[in-house]
Amino acid sequence: MKTRKFEKKNYVKELVALMRSTLPEKELAKRIDNYHYNDIAEALTCLTENERKHIYRILGAKHVAEIFTYIDDIEKYFNELTLEKAVKVISLMDSDDAVDLIESLDENKREKILKHLDENLKEDVQKIMSYSEDEIGSRITTNYICIHNHLTIGEATKELLKQAGDNDNISTIYVVDDNEKYFGAIDLKDMILARKDDKLIEIISQSYPYLLEHDLIDECMDKIVEYSEDSIPVLKITGEIVGVITSDDIVELVDDEMGEDYAKLGGLTAEEDLKEPVIESSKKRLPWLIILLFLGMAVSSVVGMFESVVAVLPIVICFQSLVLDMAGNVGTQSLAVTIRVLMDEQLTGKQKLTLLVKEVRVGLLNGSILGIMSLAFLGIYIHVFKHYAWGSAFLISACVGVSLLVAMVISSIVGTAIPMIFHKIKIDPAVASGPLITTVNDLVAVVTYYGLALIFLINIFNLV
Amino acid sequence: MKTRKFEKKNYVKELVALMRSTLPEKELAKRIDNYHYNDIAEALTCLTENERKHIYRILGAKHVAEIFTYIDDIEKYFNELTLEKAVKVISLMDSDDAVDLIESLDENKREKILKHLDENLKEDVQKIMSYSEDEIGSRITTNYICIHNHLTIGEATKELLKQAGDNDNISTIYVVDDNEKYFGAIDLKDMILARKDDKLIEIISQSYPYLLEHDLIDECMDKIVEYSEDSIPVLKITGEIVGVITSDDIVELVDDEMGEDYAKLGGLTAEEDLKEPVIESSKKRLPWLIILLFLGMAVSSVVGMFESVVAVLPIVICFQSLVLDMAGNVGTQSLAVTIRVLMDEQLTGKQKLTLLVKEVRVGLLNGSILGIMSLAFLGIYIHVFKHYAWGSAFLISACVGVSLLVAMVISSIVGTAIPMIFHKIKIDPAVASGPLITTVNDLVAVVTYYGLALIFLINIFNLV
Structure with missing residues (x-):
């Protein structure tokens, strides 16, 4: 047996070469099948349209369906399939992937595909599409295993084997009662380890978490992540299971939330897409602007x-932008820390106070360091380039330094307190805090800086 | 059978009441066991120390170990256990959870615990602790199922059942060859569905993705998420499996990355912790400041x-902060969009150009709208409050409006191009772009605004 080296392998490159080879079709299909769908998907995107069509034909609908779930801008490739094959491919996808795909098609093609789908799948797809985008129902898949609670272990195992062929998500088995209402869940492992004469009820977890179909994604994200299960069932209010959220979906949800937060911190009302028209992007950005x-x-x-x-x-205007920018930077740092803490943990009033005090102390420490640096460097700068006497130069730079210190401490307080207040009154702090904090900090910095300049430089030391 | 209602249930509240009840211990343990570990964990944090100690005793080490993996600031609760129980609890945890816990203990306690652990686990723990924090090796668990490639399906199933008792992560079974080198992976589903006389080799996926122990988390995150598997093996360069990364870890990684990006966008060098000393926080923030x-x-x-x-x-200084801030805001929006796109997708040169052109067009559209608004509102403001004649007032506000438009278009370009360049030369755009963009935008805005004021207001229209 030859030794394998465990350096990084470029599976995609291997695959592209393989796909372009002149191997007999059967051999080619078998060889391709050895690779991971994700790599096959990436290799496909490197081929020409004609080369791809050849590969689609060789691989068969089941494989194409799996591969397509790993492609990002899938509609382009999907449109390369014949209608007949396209319908077959969709029918073989998990229902949530099928919905994602169908939603990305143009209306004409969508109608055509929907008309040809079998009734069961069509119903599932239309059900999922009926939820609004921020409801958890819009993310479910209907591919899960479900058994009745009165079965014996033996019957349950048989049922599992029967359903496993069509369903990818088998690590948790859902249980319903005689009225088809959700009863609980079984960890596949417990099922495998159970003895034939054990009672099924003993391995059913009846307090397994569940979600309701109209729950808002925003609001149940934390819960989903905390339970850290491979899948969570989604129920109607009357108790019937409508589908499940899988760990795959959970990773995607966390990733999406991240995008949303990124967008909000950047002052956009929603995440943007590369292919979105200019008008749409403009609309998302304009409100904040x-x-x-x-x-x-x-x-x-x-x-x-x-x-x-x-x-x-007039020399004082040189340093206005410096004081304002630094106050803004410090405020943003406090904001980022506070929002992150608020997202992650439930803080008591005392902990909030601790955080605030800490931010003030950090602001005081950093403000002192930067204030002293400004005093020194700007004093030299003003003397050398602006030709002020040493004394006046350092008076002006001291005014900047002190303003920096004061503005930074106040910015720390503002950057910590405002998101806390928004969080308390249930407004998303990531959206609303940014501009308010910038403005408050600007005002504080302007008043401090020009105020000090007026009092010290003009009124007391008569620097004019 | 009574009907259950599928409203939100407060399992935690139920549990707290249950834990404080005077039920016989055995009955209490059985009842608690019906709930999800996550809920039990949350309920425990609501009790007093003495109440908790009572529950620890009743539940036994295996359950306490599971519950503890769901608690955030675990060291506090862990220190409530007797040393003997503490060692037992750690021994029963997944190795990555054990490491997390051990790392959070003070040195004294850590030594004590390590001394009492059994040799196998101690080796695993020390191995995992030896990786640096940014290496994927630091996140592995050693609880996984591993079989040899020469087994029959029957033997493999037997081996699976034998190992499943001690290992939670059974949905993927790893396969090694006779030299104990990684050979491939089997989907548990394929194993369950295989017939006794199938060949094991046929259900082994030999191109299943893997990572190397010293891979940097930053660099392999995308790959991990893309493959969307329940677990991925981590190998030595020589091919032996050192552990696996589970879907749980993946969700955690994505969540951590999000925190890091948040921190970076806020100008911190690393994510901060609530309990961190002021000096540490100051150090993380000072470099950017x-x-x-x-x-x-x-x-x-x-x-x-x-x-x-x-x-x-002097009136021109009133609007300096306005022009600078708006340029900064637009730059941040472009930055947020660009970074998000760069994180998500591999862009071709042509797509990058498309994005740049789009950003310019959005900048142009929004800049025009805001420019016209400034022209109108500021003209009125200058006339009414600053007592300039209508003509002069609108000349000044036009100068602000045009500067806004120019600065916003240039900011859009800068906010898009700079992160792309950083991405190209492999510097994390989220870290480096922010300050550079702010500075470039400030410079552009200052030169545009004062330049226009000098040329139009002073030289051409002699407004002085």
Whole structure:
């Protein structure tokens, strides 16, 4: 037997070469089948359309269905199939994957496919498509194993073997009662390890978690992740199982949530897609920008109050952006830390206070360090490039340094307290905090900086 | 049989009441056992220390071990166990959970526990602890099922049943050759459905994906998520299996990555913990702040060049923060969209260009809308509150509006191009892009705004 090396192998490259080879079809199909569907999917995207059509034909509908679930912009490849094969492929997919695919097709093609699907699948697909996008029902698959609670272990095992052929998600077996209402779940492992004369009821977990079909994804994400099960059943309010959420879906959900949060932190109202028209993207971004514009105008009018300071001592405007930006940066850091903590844990009032105190202390420490650095560097800069005397130069840089320190401490407080308040009144802190914090910090920084300049530089030291 | 209602049930509340009841111990243990470990864990955290100690005693080590894997700040509860029970509990955990727990203990307790562990587990734990935190090896569990490739289906099934008792992760069975090198994987479903006289080799997937122990988590995350398997084996470079990554770990990894990205976008070098000392938090935040301080100084010196404009026309400083902030906001939006796209997909050069063009068009559209709004509102504001004539007021507000448009378009380009360049040269765009983009945008906005003010307001229209 030859020794294998466990370096990274490029399965995709191997596959592309294989797919382009002139091997007899049967041999080719068998060889391709040795690879992982994900790699086959990636290899397919490297071929030309004609080469792909050849491979679709060789592989058969079941394999094509599996491969297609690993492709991202699937509709392009799906449209390369004949209608007959397309229908077959969809019929062989898990129902949630089928729905994703059908939803990505244009209306014309969608109608055609739906017309040809068998009644059972059509019903499942239409059911899943009927949920709104933020309901957990829109993410379910109907491929799961379900048995009755009055079976013996032997009968249950037989039923499992019968249903396993058509269903991929077998690691948890769902149990219903005589009225077809959800009764509990069995870990496949317990089923395998059970003896023939054990009672089925003893291995059924009757407090296994479940979701309701109209539950909002946002609200049940934490619960889903916490239970860390391979799959969770989704019920009607009357107790019938409508489908299950699998661990695959859970990873996808977490990933999607991440995208949403990213988008929110960036000031978008929803996640964007690469292929989305400009108008759509513009609409998602404009609401925040308009709010920010008006908040910016408010800041402008406060800056306007200090016009007289600038008129007599124009050098102070050089450092306005520095003080404002640094206050903003510190506020963003506190915001990021606070939001993350709020997402992860249920904080008591005391813990919230601890967090706030900690943020203030971090702000004080970093503010002092940066304040002293500004004092030193800017003093030299003002003397050398702006030709002020050493004394005046350091008075001005001291004013910047002190403003930095004060603004950073206040920004830390604002960046921690505002998301907590939003969280408390049940507004998503990731959406609403950003602009409000920026504005409050800008205002604080402007007033501190120009205020200090007015008092110290102009009124006390008469630097004009 | 009574009908069950499928409203939300508060299992935790039920459990707390149950745990505080005066039921006989055996009955109590049996009743508690009916609930999900996650709910039991949550209920335990609601009890007093003495109540908990009572429950630990009743439940036995195996159950306590399972429950503890669902608790967040586990060390507190773990320290409530007697040393003997603590060792037993750790011995019964999956090795990755055991490592997490041991790492959270203080040194003294850790030594004590390690001394009492049995040799096999101690070896596993020390192995896992030896990996650095960013290596995939640090996340493995050694609880998996492994068989030899020369077995018959019957022998393999027997081996599976034998090993299943001690191992939770049974949905994929790993296969090694006679030299104990990784050979492939079997889907449990295929094993269940196989007939006695099938050949084992036919159900082994020899191209099942694997990772190497020193692979960096950052770099293999995408691969792990894409393959969407229940577990993936982790090998030594020589081919021996050292452990597996389970779907549970995958969800956790995705969640952690999210935290990291959140932290990076907020300008922290790493994710922070609630209980971390101030000095540690300060250290994580200071590097970016210092970089930003110096970049801010660079912007300041550019603003300084326009001191003369401000000296003769102080009103322009009112809107500096507005133009700079809006440019920054647009840049952040483009950045968030671009980073998300880069994370999710492999873009071709042509797709990158498409994205860039789209961002420019969105910038142009939104910039025009906001520019016109500024023109209108600020013109009125300047006339009413600053007592400029209508003509001059609208000249100034037009200057702000045009600057906004120009700055927003350029910010869109910068916010899209810079993360792409960082991605290309393999620097994490989420870390490095933010400050650079802010600075470039600030510079562009300052030069555009004051430049336009100098040319139009002062040189052409002599507004002074």
